[in-house]
Structure formats: C-alpha cells, structure tokens
Amino acid sequence: MSHPPGTSCVAIVPLFAGLSPEEQDEVATYARPLRRSTGETIHRPGDDVSHLLVVHRGRVKVSHLSAGGQERLLRVLEPGDFMGETAFVTGERPDDLVVALGDVELCSFDHRELGALVQHYPDIALRMLRTVTGRLDEAERTIADLTASxxxxxxxxxxxxxxxxxxxxxxxxxxxxxxxxxxxxxxxxxxxxxxxxxxxxxxxxxxxxxxxxxxxxxxxxxxxxxxxx
Amino acid sequence: MSHPPGTSCVAIVPLFAGLSPEEQDEVATYARPLRRSTGETIHRPGDDVSHLLVVHRGRVKVSHLSAGGQERLLRVLEPGDFMGETAFVTGERPDDLVVALGDVELCSFDHRELGALVQHYPDIALRMLRTVTGRLDEAERTIADLTASxxxxxxxxxxxxxxxxxxxxxxxxxxxxxxxxxxxxxxxxxxxxxxxxxxxxxxxxxxxxxxxxxxxxxxxxxxxxxxxx
DNA sequence: GTCGCCGCTTGACGTGGGTCAAGGCGTGAG
DNA sequence: CTCACGCCTTGACCCACGTCAAGCGGCGAC
The missing domain is CATH 1.10.10.10 (Winged helix-like DNA-binding domain superfamily/Winged helix DNA-binding domain)
Structure with a gap:
C-alpha cells in the first residue's frame, strides 16, 4: 500500500513474474526496501541472514573469501537477481561477501513471510529452482574451464x-x-x-x-x- | 503396481520423502527402471534428455567434457541422488558425461509426467531446490578453492x-x-x-x-x- | 591547489605443476 | 598359463603464472 505502483521490486523480478498483478501487490506488501551506496558492504561472511534480498536498482558483486582472506569474485547481480537463497532454503549461513558496485536499491523479504508466500504460490519455488539450476550449470562450466583452459x-x-x-x-x-x-x-x-x-x-x-x-x-x-x- | 514394495526407487529418495506412502506409491507408477553395468555410459554430451534419473543402487560419476575432449569429474551420485534436473527445469541440454561406476540401477521419470507430479505436489520442487542449492554452494566453494589453494x-x-x-x-x-x-x-x-x-x-x-x-x-x-x- | 590513495601496467624472478616418457603391477580375457 | 591393457608411479623438463617491486595517471578529500 505504501509502494508506488510500477516501481516496486516485485514487478520486475522474474521470481514473481508468474503471479497476477493483484498477487504481486500482495507480495509487495512484504518487501522492505534497503539502500546502499558505492562500496558499502551488504553482507559479510558470518552474518546470519533471515532475509532474501532482491536487487532492484544497481549492481552488487558476490565474492567468496577464502581462508587466506583473499577475495574471489563469484558473480555480479543485476536488477531482478536475488541472493540469500541458501539461508532461506537450507538453514546454512552463506560465507559470501556482498558489496554494492554502485548505488543500489534492494528489496528484503523475511524468511518467515517468504516461506508462507512460497507455500501459497508454489510457482515461486519453481522459478527459484530455475535460476539456481542455471547458476549451478554456470558454476560447473567455470570449474571445468579453470582446469581445462x-x-x-x-x-x-x-x-x-x-x-x-x-x-x-x-x-x-x-x-x-x-x-x-x-x-x-x-x-x-x-x-x-x-x-x-x-x-x-x-x-x-x-x-x-x-x-x-x-x-x-x-x-x-x-x-x-x-x-x- | 508392478514394483515390489520397499524396493522401488521412490521410497529411499529424499525428493519424494515429503509424500505419504500412498502418494509415493502413485509416484512409483511413473518410474521406469534402468540398469547399467560397470563402465557403461548412461548419458553422453549432446544426447537430449527427456527424463530425470534417480540413482537407486550403485554409484555413477558425472563429468564435464571440455572442448579439448578431456574429462573433468564434477561429482559422484549415490543412491537417492538425481540428475538431469537442468533439462527438466530449463530446456537446456546438459553437456555432461555420466558413467556407471559399478553395476547400477536407476529410475527414470519422464519430464511430462514429472511436471504434472510437481504441479500436484509442490513439495517436490522445494526439495529439488534444496539439493540444487546445496550443489551450487559446493560448486562455488570448489571454484574458490581452485584459485586460492x-x-x-x-x-x-x-x-x-x-x-x-x-x-x-x-x-x-x-x-x-x-x-x-x-x-x-x-x-x-x-x-x-x-x-x-x-x-x-x-x-x-x-x-x-x-x-x-x-x-x-x-x-x-x-x-x-x-x-x- | 596539493596530497594521497587506488587502479593499472611493466619488469624480473621463482616455482608449482602439467606433459612426455618409461617401467612395474594387477587383473581379466582367451 | 600368458598376454595385454589400464592404473599407478617416478623421473626429467619447461613453461605459464603468481609474487614482489617500482612507476604512472586519475580522482576525491581537504
């Protein structure tokens, strides 16, 4: 009710693309906005997460910190992409470092509420599965590339x-x-x-x-x- | 109806663990058995796949063939694990090589029928999401390891x-x-x-x-x- | 304006590990 | 039994790349 129509995260996000406009409006109720500016860190390894984050505007980079403390960039998220699915799906704490590449707006969904949403609209889980599967394929190609090329x-x-x-x-x-x-x-x-x-x-x-x-x-x-x- | 109770793939598979015994019986109806012996290849890059395969007995190895033709082992599947989710979820052709490590029994689910199952029992999609997410995390740790260690x-x-x-x-x-x-x-x-x-x-x-x-x-x-x- | 930091480049150097080659061992086929 | 093939090991070689170090240009802070 407090979100200006069309500018909410929900509309542009593939995750919710299967829902009707009314349903999307309902989902939007649960979204909490979050803003970070260039270079600010959004998530740091060890933080525990109770939210799924969707990128609304701008880009963020997701890196993995290895034991030596050095940073390995894993992927860059653009508007419509989400992160934090590991914590949502399994209980695991992700040990990723997430940093804003520019000024960014994100939408945050509480796990509990999101869980209820998924129960109600199973299509969300399917779409999540689709993008995670895509990421896995990409990751495995990267692994092969790292040793072959x-x-x-x-x-x-x-x-x-x-x-x-x-x-x-x-x-x-x-x-x-x-x-x-x-x-x-x-x-x-x-x-x-x-x-x-x-x-x-x-x-x-x-x-x-x-x-x-x-x-x-x-x-x-x-x-x-x-x-x- | 033709599967001996308790020995069907369905019972042991985490994918279907959320279903009641009756529901599992129904799912079992759609499963088609498949048998391979040591060293036989189960799937070869470029084959198009219209089935999701679940390992029932034995182990299989999944490798990625790189352009040079050399083989990079990605993971080993044990009883209860599945493969071919990429083709099921997105339309993509997986370019993996899958080989039986010993004598293996698999269960095969046709995509169309599985799709209907997932519609009916959304929990299946969630469980799939759970394991794919786990695999993604593991893959990304591997990527980090390959450059850090x-x-x-x-x-x-x-x-x-x-x-x-x-x-x-x-x-x-x-x-x-x-x-x-x-x-x-x-x-x-x-x-x-x-x-x-x-x-x-x-x-x-x-x-x-x-x-x-x-x-x-x-x-x-x-x-x-x-x-x- | 000036300073300092950061991203980028180039040079010199050392080395981890890939490649080629050869030999031993175990196993399954005939 | 014997042979052959695949797995494993060891040796020798060498090259791609990571590391250390120095210099440069741009940009934001003050």
Whole structure:
C-alpha cells in the first residue's frame, strides 16, 4: 500500500513474474526496501541472514573469501537477481561477501513471510529452482574451464561473451567491471590480466583503451578459447 | 503396481520423502527402471534428455567434457541422488558425461509426467531446490578453492573430509574412487596426485597402501589446508 | 591547489605443476 | 598359463603464472 505502483521490486523480478498483478501487490506488501551506496558492504561472511534480498536498482558483486582472506569474485547481480537463497532454503549461513558496485536499491523479504508466500504460490519455488539450476550449470562450466583452459583461453571466452555495439563500423565492448574484478572473476591476478590483454592487443586481436575493448578479430579470439589440438 | 514394495526407487529418495506412502506409491507408477553395468555410459554430451534419473543402487560419476575432449569429474551420485534436473527445469541440454561406476540401477521419470507430479505436489520442487542449492554452494566453494589453494591444500582437505574408521587404533580412510578420478575431481593429473600423496607419506602425515589411507597426523594435514601465512 | 590513495601496467624472478616418457603391477580375457 | 591393457608411479623438463617491486595517471578529500 505504501509502494508506488510500477516501481516496486516485485514487478520486475522474474521470481514473481508468474503471479497476477493483484498477487504481486500482495507480495509487495512484504518487501522492505534497503539502500546502499558505492562500496558499502551488504553482507559479510558470518552474518546470519533471515532475509532474501532482491536487487532492484544497481549492481552488487558476490565474492567468496577464502581462508587466506583473499577475495574471489563469484558473480555480479543485476536488477531482478536475488541472493540469500541458501539461508532461506537450507538453514546454512552463506560465507559470501556482498558489496554494492554502485548505488543500489534492494528489496528484503523475511524468511518467515517468504516461506508462507512460497507455500501459497508454489510457482515461486519453481522459478527459484530455475535460476539456481542455471547458476549451478554456470558454476560447473567455470570449474571445468579453470582446469581445462589457461588464462588466455578464459579471457578470450569472457571477451567474446561480452555484449557489444557497433561504432564507426568497429565492434566495441565495454568492460562491465574494474579490471581487477575481472581478474578475480577469471581466477587470475590483475597483473596477469593486464599482460594477457596487452598480448591480445599485440597480436591484433583487440584494441584496449580504458574500459573500452574493440574486438578486431573475433575469429582468432574464438580460436584461443580451445586449447591447441 | 508392478514394483515390489520397499524396493522401488521412490521410497529411499529424499525428493519424494515429503509424500505419504500412498502418494509415493502413485509416484512409483511413473518410474521406469534402468540398469547399467560397470563402465557403461548412461548419458553422453549432446544426447537430449527427456527424463530425470534417480540413482537407486550403485554409484555413477558425472563429468564435464571440455572442448579439448578431456574429462573433468564434477561429482559422484549415490543412491537417492538425481540428475538431469537442468533439462527438466530449463530446456537446456546438459553437456555432461555420466558413467556407471559399478553395476547400477536407476529410475527414470519422464519430464511430462514429472511436471504434472510437481504441479500436484509442490513439495517436490522445494526439495529439488534444496539439493540444487546445496550443489551450487559446493560448486562455488570448489571454484574458490581452485584459485586460492594449491593441489596439496585441496588434497589435504579432501583426505580430511573422507569418512574414516578406526582399526587397531589407527584412523584409516578408504578412497572411494580410482586415484585418476580423484585427481580429476581435485583439478589435477594422476601424476601430480601420486607425487603429492608420496610427499604426504614422506612427511609422516599419512600412510598409503592401495586405496587405504592411514591418517597419521590430522592436525598437520589440516594445516596444509590453508596457505602459509 | 596539493596530497594521497587506488587502479593499472611493466619488469624480473621463482616455482608449482602439467606433459612426455618409461617401467612395474594387477587383473581379466582367451 | 600368458598376454595385454589400464592404473599407478617416478623421473626429467619447461613453461605459464603468481609474487614482489617500482612507476604512472586519475580522482576525491581537504
């Protein structure tokens, strides 16, 4: 009742996409807004969680802290994505670090209330299952990649999968993250990433200027994806 | 009606544990048995799948084939575990290789029929969500481990997590897989695994004889889990 | 404005572990 | 029984990449 129609988290979230507008309104009743600004941490390992968080505006990054204290970026959540499902579904405490990438608005759902909602609208569980399954597949591909390809291969794949746009007849992609974060995502270090990008540029595959990457030779880039036969 | 009571897949499977015995009987109606013997492949990348498979007896290994054609072991399924949920939930084709580790019995559920079941008993979806979420967490921990720890660290962790039993006052674990498979699971090669095990033995941490591993020094083994500070 | 911090790059170096190759051992087939 | 094949181990080699260190440019704080 207090949420302006159309701007609530609920409307845009795939999780609730199966519900009728009236049902969505009901769900919206349970949503509590949450706001964080650039660099603020939203969740820190060990915090116990009693809420499922849905990203409404902005992006957040989810990393895993390993025993050594170093950070490994796992994934970036965009509007419509959720997190904290582990705590909701099993009782487990997730040991992830979640940080706002920019100014962010989130919606928070209390576990108890969400539980009731799921009971009432089983479709929510199915949609949750769908996205978690997708994440699992992606994670398992990452695992395979980490042992099968070298850094060049993974970087090549990453660049190819980036959304691009044409400008003056050139195909240009914009890096969605700081290079150090991309390094972490690819399981390497900023130093190595820097070198590999330089090597690609040297070889005439790409052209890098800040966060803009011009894809010069998609074919040879694609070739680097697979190991030499 | 044709399944001997108590021996059907359905009874032992967590997926259906929330149902009443009568409901389980109904579910059992849809199950089709499937039998494979040692080394036979149950699913090969690219096969399209219209069934969810539940392991009833024996074990199967699930690997991911990378572009280079090499095999990376992802997980081992034991009785009660299921696979093929990706195809069921999203329409995607899983590119996994599934091979019987010994003689295996499986139960197969057609997607269409299973879909109807899930509609009728939403609890099934919730349980599926629960196990997929667990797998995701595990996969993400593996990802973090692959970049944070070295092979020794991962091996140490693997050995520690192994179920053990006491014999003559010694703590002994039995490797549940061929060493080459363990190597794949840990993201390394049989050669390196062999060397690392030898190194642990050398250091007096373990004693290896075939598939039996005597854990001599759990404390120092545990220490190797974390990187040197 | 100036300072300091942070992200990025480049260089030099050391090494973990992958690869190739060879030999031993156990097991199942014939 | 013998053979052959697959698993495991050990040795030698070498290269990709992580680490340490230094220098640079941009940006926000003050």
């Amino acid at each position: 070298d850094v060049e291969g993974r970087l090549a794949g990453y660049l190819i999968d980036l959304p691009t746009q044409r400008r003056d007849g050139r195909v240009v992609a914009r890096l969605p993250l700081a290079k150090k974060d991309i390094a972490s995502l690819l399981g390497t270090t900023p130093e190595t990433l820097s070198r590999k990008l330089a090597a690609f540029a040297e070889a005439g595959l790409v052209e890098v200027q800040g966060r803009e990457v011009v894809i010069l030779d998609p074919v040879r880039l694609e070739e680097r994806t697979r190991p030499a036969p | 070295d092979v020794e660290g991962r091996l140490a962790g693997y050995l520690i997590d192994l179920p053990t039993q006491r014999r003559d006052g010694r703590v002994v674990a039995r490797l549940p897989l061929a060493k080459k498979d363990i190597a794949s699971l840990l993201g390394t090669t049989p050669e390196t695994l062999s060397r690392k095990l030898a190194a642990f033995a050398e250091a007096g941490l373990v004693e290896v004889q075939g598939r039996e591993v005597v854990i001599l020094d759990p404390v120092r083994l545990e220490e190797r889990t974390r990187p040197a500070p």
